[in-house]
Amino acid sequence: MSNDVVVELEGVRKCFGPRVIFDDVSLSVHRSEVVAVIGPSGAGKSTLIRCINRLNTFERGVIRALGHEVYGTEEGKPALKRDELRELRTEIGMVFQTFNLFPHLTVMKNVMLAPQRVKGLSEAQATARALELLEMVGLSHRKDAHPRQLSGGEQQRVAICRALAMEPKVMLFDEPTSMLDPELVGDVLATIRRLALDGMTMILVTHEMMFAKEVANTVVVMADGRIAEMGPARQVLSAPKTERARSFLERVLPHTDGGGVTDVRTHPQDQGGPIAGPIDSIGGSALWSREADEEELL
Amino acid sequence: MTVVLASIWGVWAPYLPSFLRGLVITMEITGLGLAVAIVLGAILAGFKLSRFRTLRLIATVYVDIVRSIPVLVLLFLAYYGLGQLGFTLSGIASATTALGAYYAALLCEIFRGGVQGVEKGQKEAADALGLGRVSGFARVILPQAVLRVLPPSTNQLSNIIKDSSLVVTIGVADLMARSYQASASTFRPMDMFVLAGIIYMALYLVIARAIERWELNVQRRRG
């Protein structure tokens, strides 16, 4: 495992009861790389990223993240100790589709809770950090509101702040915008875009193809219980090599002709807004090619 | 109308001080019973939610059996039955035991439901932040569960107040018992029971309003 690899999955299999959700999933994520995971509903995208911070267990294979090594339950290796699991989770930030903000706490307290209770920050330190983050997402004026009083887009930006307050080294996003009204999507995507520019390592499950193409270095297409295709975002989205990826992309991108991708679901803000330049392969391309080669054999 | 009221008042007035002393005992029994029920109910709920099968089994058996025994039978078991074992309890202690034991079973189910009713995503979010089991529960799950548990618990409080009146059968001088005695000595049972009824209703309404206000307050603070 090269020093540069932050998260690495090797031959991971996940079952719910007798049902195999996916099998033999291997993937490396490098520092500052942005990986977008796409694929049809039910393909196991959420399950995959939840395995990384152990919200789900998995059966086979191994996941190495930030120096922690977690084996599948059937590998016969000792399970992660509770403290190590917590440490792992504090280093990985997660943003949920349904936000999951704590409804009984104000925006500020939502962001301050874990830094204070887990990292032992003082009230003043936690306040300062929370304010800074809320400022960044443009919500400092809402700091004393309760989650219910916020729009979905605002809630999701608070949820991102809550995760960032732990200073994670990797961020996981599970369809962060799919529960939002179209006009609220832009602000959340802008926040994620900004994190990408700051060099945050991110794994992002999304249905926003334009956005994936813009911010992701690597795109992973999950389908039929495995990784159907994986490669540089532009290549996979514009010219998929495998039949399975192509048929999926044709379905979600009905206006694909030749190389041009025009996602009908993309929102005006996205097209009009400040689109960051492609962050192509911050040390990425050569390293995913190993898996990409294997994919060719499928 | 005024004549009727005046004459009723004439009947009630001499007994009011005694009734109010009875009310104090009613409140005492209710408070003690409720306290035992909350503590024991919380422990049982903890058992039910535990990872350990044995604890879950103990709680299930307790709840299933105790809640199908009438409170009056529990009261007699505490007052007469425990004496046979050498634990002679006073009337108030017996009532506390019986009400505590019975309502613990009901509150256990309410508490468990309250905790399990908190959306799954909340636990996941706490886990993902690395909050440990204790602070995840204390800071994220519990505050939300409390709000869910309040309305059904208030209901049970009103039931405890009402069931505290069963002590009339073991000679504790609570509000009910005093109205019973007064009805025998005045030969005006209806008048006496109506007065007792008014006091019971008033007690319930005052407590229910107080809890409701607190609940609204908490809810308002949370948006």
Place this chain on the structure above:
Amino acid sequence: MSAIALYTGEMLDGAVITLELTAGATVVSLVAGAAGAVGRLYGPKALKTFVMAYVETIRGLPAILQLFILYFGLTQFGIDISAYWAAFVWLCLYGTGYAIEIFRAGLQGIPEGQHEATAALGLTRFEAMRRVIIPQAWVAMLPALTNFVVLELKNTTLLYFIGVQDIMFHARLGVSNSGQPLVVYGIAAGIYVVMNGTISRVGGLLEKRAAIAR
């Protein structure tokens, strides 16, 4: 020991009276409760107010106080009912108050969209109730109805106080004659557990069947 056996037999005789009163009062209460709930929801304003006040009174007062009002209180006006009938009437009045609440909650729990759908289809109010609303409400009410029967059965324990010869009545005789309160009340508790357990079990089975039928 044989004294205990003797009184256990008597308690079981008492159980017949307990069950008889519970069953009779349950039937009456459910019918009256259904009528009351319809009155509470769809009746004229005066009726609504009356039903509401009735329910609040029944639910607000201690059970034993209600029983005493009926049995002792009415004597103040020269009305003298036998213990058995006072007990039965009280169980019915009490049960009706609770049954109204159960039916009201069940009927109100059906989402407005269901009513609108039946209206859109042109069903009459009666047909809508019978084919759409009640079948759904019934399933939702089953757990509450099971609890209702258990509640009425538990209420019968108070009746010994006015001289009805139910389980508790014989248990108390048994205690004073055997001097073994723990054993005798323990047996009484066991009888109640078996009866209430059976009711809950049957209710659970009905719920399961209803859930499958949906």
